[in-house]
Amino acid sequence: MTKHPPVHVCPPASLGGRPVTLGDVALGVAHSAADVVDLLRQAGLDETRIALDDPQLIEWQGGGPDVWE
Structure with missing residues (x-):
């Protein structure tokens, strides 16, 4: 079973x-x-453990952390 990242953007x-x-x-x-x-x-996550490029933590849909429009 594949584990999905808990955070979705x-x-x-x-x-x-x-x-x-x-x-x-x-x-x-x-x-x-x-x-x-x-x-x-x-939401309670430790800021020192938040890595925006960590696919185990965050799934970026429709573009990565540099896409806002």
């Missing part, structure tokens, strides 16, 4: 930003990579 929305989920919980909408880190920190 959805493709950019037509109104701006990218929805972010942790498991089945919607954390909010990020408008930058820093927002993703902030949302994850607010």
Whole structure:
């Protein structure tokens, strides 16, 4: 069985930003990579363990951490 990353950053929305989920919980909408880190920190993840390029932690849909439009 393949383990999926717990964090999903959805493709950019037509109104701006990218929805972010942790498991089945919607954390909010990020408008930058820093927002993703902030949302994850607010959800209880240790900021020192958040790596935006870690595919075990984050699945970027519709582009990586440099795509916001």
